[in-house]
């Protein structure tokens with residue numbers, strides 16, 4: 001068989017993918033909405049999409065309105081990233097090129113999923129795996145204000161960047177594509193197999209980046225994970241006096257280190273609580 005014929009067949013079979021058609025080929029296989037979700041869909045809405053098509057739409061919450069439409073939210077995310085940038089500049093001075101690692105969360109840290117949240121709210125629906133998967137497949141999450149300038153600056157300073165997210169394994173490819181479309185570059189990524197706790201992934205990604213630094217030509221000590229950025233307390237670690245990772249924080253933890261080397265972005269739209277809201 002001629003080479004051109006083999007190539008044509010391979011393209012038809014989806015085996016050879018250019019950058020433009022790759023997204024269409026490598027979407028996650030999304031679960032079907034369950035019967036409860038279908039029953040909850042308001043009149044006019046198609047439960048097979050993430051977009052709300054209900055004939056009567058509900059108002060959005062103040063939390064979502066604030067994140068999407070206030071000067072304060074944008075000013076705060078940019079200020080947090082400006083603080084994190086100063087921490088990276090200090091780290092670069094002390095540890096040198098390829099000498100430090102920045103660990104960032106993805107959702108509501110790098111990626112803005114508020115359009116998805118809006119569609120759920122105006123249809124009066126909660127998060128579901130089926131609808132979330134359809135949203136992430138479209139790779140439409142924009143960059144959180146301040147995030148792209150921070151990531152770009154860290155790389156210019158010689159820092160290494162790890163994205164550690166609780167997006168599912170099935171969503172890894174579309175997440176990588178979405179980050180790429182927004183202009184984010186990173187050196188390693190960890191999604192979750194099922195566990196929400198990020199401790200093991202922080203440790204494994206630090207080991208991976210030590211190898212990356214060595215290959216890049218770093219001669220000195222292995223790079224240290226020094227800076228974390230997230231929008232949930234569990235995106236931040238508990239560290240011992242030497243900066244070793246002890247585990248992930250939870251709602252019982254204090255904010256020690258927040259604003260110094262650990263950075264939290266505002267997110268009133270979802271997350272955990274110290275106590276239930278009526279207590």
Ligand SMILES: [Mg+2]
Pocket residue numbers: 105106107108109230231232
């Ligand atoms: Mg997040």
